[in-house]
Amino acid sequence: MHDFEVVSNDKIADGIYSIVISAPKLATMLEPGQFVNIAVPGVSANLLRVPLSYAKADPEAGTVEIWYAVVGEGTRNLSLMEPGSTSNLLGPGGHGWRVPEGAGRALLVAGGIGVPPILGAATILSQMGVAFDVCLGAASASKIVGVDELCALGAESVSISTDDGTAGTCGFCTDPAAALLAKGGYDYVASCGPAPMMKKVAQAAADAGVYCEVSLERMMSCGFGACNTCNVETVDGMKGACMCGPVFDASKVVVF
Ligand SMILES: Cc1cc2nc3c(=O)[nH]c(=O)nc-3n(C[C@H](O)[C@H](O)[C@H](O)COP(=O)(O)OP(=O)(O)OC[C@H]3O[C@@H](n4cnc5c(N)ncnc54)[C@H](O)[C@@H]3O)c2cc1C
Ligand code: FES
Known part of the structure; x- marks a missing residue:
């Protein structure tokens, strides 16, 4: 404490x-x-x-x-x-991002208030000297945060999508993310945002054969493994997000 x-x-x-x-x-x-x-x-x-x-x-x-x-x-x-x-x-x-050793290029995908942990992933990539692009989604231009910080950390591109079209492309950031992944060249993806967004990003990464991590949100009561309120269904059984996450290997997650 x-x-x-x-x-x-x-x-x-x-x-x-x-x-x-x-x-x-x-x-x-x-x-x-x-x-x-x-x-x-x-x-x-x-x-x-x-x-x-x-x-x-x-x-x-x-x-x-x-x-x-x-x-x-x-x-x-x-x-x-x-x-x-x-x-x-x-x-x-919990534990944070685990960027694979030897990663050459990464894609970061953040939705809404999922930006803070993505800034953390960008910090690691920047320290490791790994090039990265960002796809950032928000409901509206007035809710976008983190662009300046991501650029300062060395993002090679930041693609912005808004639900209402008030900034960047009108639509979800999962579309440019899937398009970039389909082009190839990435070997790590990190994502945080609404559950349906992370599910789509995980699928696009799996289709492209790229290792993907997601930072999951769960209700949390204790925050240190004592109450079982934060369970995440994975292929290896239920895992507490507070101790085994909040960052998970996306390929192991059953329910985002
Ligand atoms: C590991 C982790 C990291 C997080 N990081 C951030 C962050 O950096 N910035 C940020 O704004 N939010 C973050 N959140 C979400 C944040 O914890 C919730 O928004 C907050 O607990 C809501 O509390 P409240 O009392 O204001 O609202 P409440 O009245 O408790 O809830 C309001 C609404 O939010 C939902 N909610 C409540 N707690 C959570 C939760 N833990 N996860 C998902 N939905 C919840 C409720 O179901 C309800 O719909 C994070 C959550 C987790 C688990
Ligand atoms: S929040 Fe209590 S076990 Fe995770």
């Missing part, structure tokens, strides 16, 4: 916030794709924490930046935390 203090908490897109917390030890421990389980003050069922990935960690500054969509009581109360306020979190949780 780590105590933290809020450094900043700002709206960065329609319904999406960035909270920067000071948690020096945590900032040195997090690996891309892992998550934290935050106790949010004022939430009625205070036993339940909010599981969130992280967008950036700065070990030197001792800070961790988390991007979150306000969807219910927990995330709404999180958006009300002022700079200087404090709470605690559990983490790092």
Whole structure:
């Protein structure tokens, strides 16, 4: 468990916030794709924490930046935390992306608030010197986050799709992703977003014979393997997303 203090908490897109917390030890421990389980003050069922990935960690500054969509009581109360306020979190949780050694080119596919863990995958690829392209989908232009960060990490291309056509191509990001995979040249795919999106990406990667990982979302109560609320059906049986995930080999997942 780590105590933290809020450094900043700002709206960065329609319904999406960035909270920067000071948690020096945590900032040195997090690996891309892992998550934290935050106790949010004022939430009625205070036993339940909010599981969130992280967008950036700065070990030197001792800070961790988390991007979150306000969807219910927990995330709404999180958006009300002022700079200087404090709470605690559990983490790092689970395990992150496992980019294969020797990968030459990767495709990252992010939908909605699935961008933060994809920034983590981009960070690893950037450190490994692996070229990568990105397909990014959002409901609308006002909900797009992460393009500047992905470009700064060295993305060779970022294809944007929106459901309503207000930015990029009108449609789902799974279409350009499938088209790129069909062209060939990739040997790793990482994806995070809505379950139907990840299922399509996994199928396109399988059709192209490319190893694919997905970061799955499940309801989580404890976040450390004690409650069985976060089960994922895999070809090897039920696996808890909090301990065996949230990143899974897509070819092993039965229910996304
Ligand atoms: C490993 C992991 C990483 C995540 N990373 C992020 C992130 O970086 N940014 C982000 O915005 N969100 C992330 N989420 C989702 C986030 O945990 C939920 O949106 C949050 O718990 C909702 O809590 P709430 O109290 O605001 O809403 P609630 O009132 O609890 O729920 C509102 C709606 O969200 C659904 N929901 C609640 N919890 C989850 C959950 N754990 N997974 C999927 N749907 C849920 C509910 O069914 C309901 O429809 C992540 C989830 C997991 C499991
Ligand atoms: S959240 Fe309790 S076992 Fe995974």
